[in-house]
Amino acid sequence: MEKKIDKVKIQALKRLLLIMGVGFLLGRSVILLQLLPFAIPFLAVVFKWRRNLTLPAAFALIAGSTSLSFGYAGHTTVAILLYFFLQAVIEKVNKSKNFLPLTVFLAVAGTRYLSLVIQEGTSMYHLFTASVEGGLALVVTLIFFQSIPLVFERKKQMNLRHEEVVCLVILLGSLLTGTVGWLIYQMSVEHIVARYVVLIFAFSGGATIGATVGVIMGLILSLASVSQLISMSLLAFAGLLGGLLKEGGKVGTAIGLVIASLLMAMYADSQSSLNVTLFESLTAVAFFYLTPKKWTSSLAGYIPGTVEYTQEQQKYLRKIRDVTAGKVEQFSDLFLSLSRTFSFHGKTEEGEETECEVDLFLSSVTEATCQTCMKKQQCWARDFDKTYGLMEQIMGACEKDGDIKDRALAAVWKKHCIIDTKVVDTINGKLKERDGEMRLRNQLLESRQLVAEQLIGVSQVMEDFAKDIQREKKVHEQQEIDIKNSLSEAGVDVDLVDIYSLEPGNVDVEMIIPSNTYNEAEKVIAPLLSDILRECVIVKYTEAARSTGPETKVVFASTKTFVINQGVAHTAKGGKWVSGDSYSTMEIGEGTYAMAISDGMGNGRRAHIESQETIDLLRRILLSGIDETVAIKSINSVLSLRSNEEVFSTLDLAMLDLQTGKAKFLKVGSTPSYIKRGDHVMSLEAGNLPIGMIREMDVDVVSEQLKAGDLLIMMSDGVYEASKHVENKDVRMKRMIREMRTKDPQEVADLLMEKMIRDADGEIHDDMTVLVAKVDHYLPEWATFSAPEKEWA
Structure with a gap:
């Protein structure tokens, strides 16, 4: 605590000394030979910003004016007293509103007019002069309000706007006039x-900032002394040259100042002025070389448009991103820990019965029977082992057959126990109660297992999300230059190339082109990029780069190796409007295509609702990023626990990777699916029960590598079982698919539906759905152009 107090005292002392130093220089600042427009604005800002430092600032201003002359000191003292008087009056009248600029104007203008009247008498010219000085002081007050806190308050993260940079430079120029x-x-x-x-x-901000600072500094110095008018041209030219040559480091910036000094001195046509000007510039260069690099880098970090400013912004954004990713990872670990807790808590082998459970069971039986028996002492004190053994055998027999089938055991038990029938009935009743408890326990364990699997799925999704957050844009400066040069050599003009990713299958390139009136991006640039990157690249989307002008921003991305063309045929039982079948096709994430058919139990609206809810749940869970196996188990648990009614639905799901062509098939109570490759037809099937029939289920996953030209055919049971007179429906379906000569997916779906309805004598006995997908290689619309070969790392 003492160290913190000492640190605060040291900072307060530094601020006091800095305030007094600035006040001393501003007290000496005179422009146009007699005007003092900086003193009172500085005092007003200090009064508003740090009221406890107002008196030291006032004394510093008076001391600075005294260093010029006693006349200036008296003028500054009167202006300060008048300002304090006016501020006290205004605060007494209305304290809520801020009249500070008005107070400054009245104090400065009133003091100047009073001084001129005392010296030379009344005149309209004196009133005009006083008004000009007061107006200038009012403007300086507004400028100081933005610049002085920037100097005296240190912030960890401070981004300066261009206006604040200008105000800061004006403050520095004002200090220089002192x-x-x-x-x-x-x-x-x-x-x-x-x-x-x-x-x-x-050096920190470049040519624009350098020229701006040079103009402002030269203008303020020329106002302080008309003989310094040449300084504005020299400083502006030096700032411009220095900023343009900043890529050469401090040497380049210094050369810019030296060249500007020589040119301006030669223009002034004075040899002595040339020597003095050159020595002044060399002295400034010497101080410039002595300035630590971290100072200039720190200043550049505050100026918009600089590399350091961009790096500071990226560092801040990276910190926020890392914090967010860390929080997401913590939640992922939390869900994973919870899943482990649910997975192992209370988990025992099925059918395992411990000795302790048998003892508790028999104890509950004896409490209901033997406690009131007259032979209790004899059975449980003298013949404990025999009684316990017989009851354990009876328990096993009742658990197995519901009664004592062994006559020898029944005879021995009847001879041993005088209430034998009551004990057997009690054991049977307790066994029924225990069976109910075991079912509830198993359901609880199944529910826990479901929750554990869902928590694992959520944990995986959040872990992937954290990795996506932490994925940074890699620097591809050289590749961007090479691409721009290659396009330029091919005669294509590109304003900007920005590469976000060059990963195979995940290329992401953004460009700004002068115009896309004739679809140059699709016809020329995309084929050229495809040849340069050795990967098929297409235009993802385009938009106007500016609100006015033909410039267009174009985003190029990798196309997938395969594309899917689909066809569907769908009808309800008896030709009605509402079908119990539901289907869906969707693209999940990057390059995964899903196809699903669900068949609700029965027909009509109730079956339609069941199948549609299954499809909707599946779509939402898959789009969230959860694994498809966990998704199906979750849907099964939801549907099985939702209602006690026997309402089931089948699910046939196919997941296709459009980059590799690998397909995964997950079937739950559904009919086989078929893949037609040329004249060969293969079937894919699994033996799982429908969704919602049992609470605990295993999902069989069948994988198959698809090729270009393959037809994937999925159908509901209404199509598969339409031919009632056919015994081997699988062979019949394969033959029908093989005999089809068309490869159009919609035609295949329509022909298959038509043939099955014809086989049923034109009747539709059940809801029928056929979903057909054709896998093809992606073929670009435009051929690639040859481009110079480059190495892309």
Whole structure:
């Protein structure tokens, strides 16, 4: 605590000394030979910003004016007293509103007018002069309000707008006017400091900032002394050259100042001025070289448009991203830990019965029977082992057959126990109660297992999401230059190339082109990129780069190796409008295509609702990123626990990877699916029960590698079982598919539906759905152009 207190005291002392130093220089700042527009604005800002430092600031201003002359000191003192008086009056009248600029205007203008009246008498010219100084002080107050807190308050993250940079430079120029007249070996201090400031800003912010700072500093110095008018041209030219040559480091920026100094001195046509100007510039360069690099880098981090500013922004965004990813990973670990808790809590082998459970069971039986028996003492004290053994055998017999089938055991038990029938009935009743409890326990364990699997799925999704958050845009500067040069050599003009990813199958390139009036991006640039990157690239989307003008932003991305063309045929039982079958096709994530058919139990609206809910649940869970096996188990549990009624639905799901062509088939109570490759037809089937029939289920996953030209045919049981008179329906279906000569998926679906209805004598005995997908290689619309070969790392 003492160290913190000492640190606060040291910071307060530094701020006090800095305030007094700035006040001293601004008290000396005179422009147009007699005006003092900086003193009262500085005092007003300090009064509003740090009221406890107002008196030190006032004394510093008076001391600075005294260093010029006692006349200036008296003028500044009167202006300060008048400002305090006006501020006290205004605060007493209305404290809520801020009249600070108005107070400054009245104090400065009133003091100047009073001074001129005392010296020269009343005149309209004096009133005009006072008004000009007051108006200038009002503007300076608004500028100081933005610049002074930037100097005295240190912030960890401070991004300056261009207006704030200008205000800060005006403050520095105002301070320099307080050094007018100071000489070191005939060299002006204000010239050295002004050129040093221009060098710093030109090196940190570039040509635009350097030229702006040079103009502002030169303008303020020329107002302080008309003989310094040439300084504005020199500083502006030096800032421009220094900023343009900043790529050469400090040497390049310094050369810009030296060249500007020589040109301006030669233009002034004075040999002595040339020597002095050159020495002043060299002195500023010396201070510039002595400036630590971290100072210029820190300043550049505050100026928009600089590399350092961009890096600071990226560092801040990276920190926020890492914090967010860390939180997501923590939630992922939490869900994984919870899943382990649900997986192992209370988990025992099925049918396992411990000795303790048998003891508790027999104890409950004896409490209901033997406690009131007259032979209790004899049976459980003298013949404990025999009684316990007989009851254990009876328990096993009742558990197996519901009664004692062994006559020898029944005779021995009847001879041993005088209430034998009551004990057997009690054991049977307790066994029924225990069976009910076991069922509930098993259901609880199944529910826990379901929750555990779902938590694992959520954990995996969040882990993948955290990785996506932390994935940064890689730097591809050289590749961007090479692509732009290759396109330029091919005669294509591109304004900007920005590469986000060059991973195979996941290329992401953004360009700004002068125009896309004739679809140049699709016809020329995309084929050229495909040849350059050795991968098929297409235009993902385009948009106007500006609100006005033909410039267009184009995003290029990898196309997938395969494309899917689909066809569907669908009808309800008896030709009605509502079918119990539901189907869906969707693209999941990047390059995964899903096809699903669900058949609700029965027909009509109730079956349609069941199958549609199954499809909707499947779509939402898959789109969330959860594994398809966990998705199907979750749907099964939801549907089985939702209602006690026997409402089931089948599910036939196919997941196709459009990059590799690999397909996964998950079948739950559904009919076989077929793949036609040329004249060969193969069937895919699994023996799972329908969804919702049992609470615990295993999902069989069948994988198959698809090729270009393959036809994937999925159908509901209404199509598969339409031919009632056919015994081997699988062979019949394969033959029908093989005999079809068309490869159009919609025609295949229609022909298959038509043949099955004809086989049923034109009747539709059940809801029927056929879903057909054809796998093809992606063929670009435009052929590639040859481009110079490059190595793309």
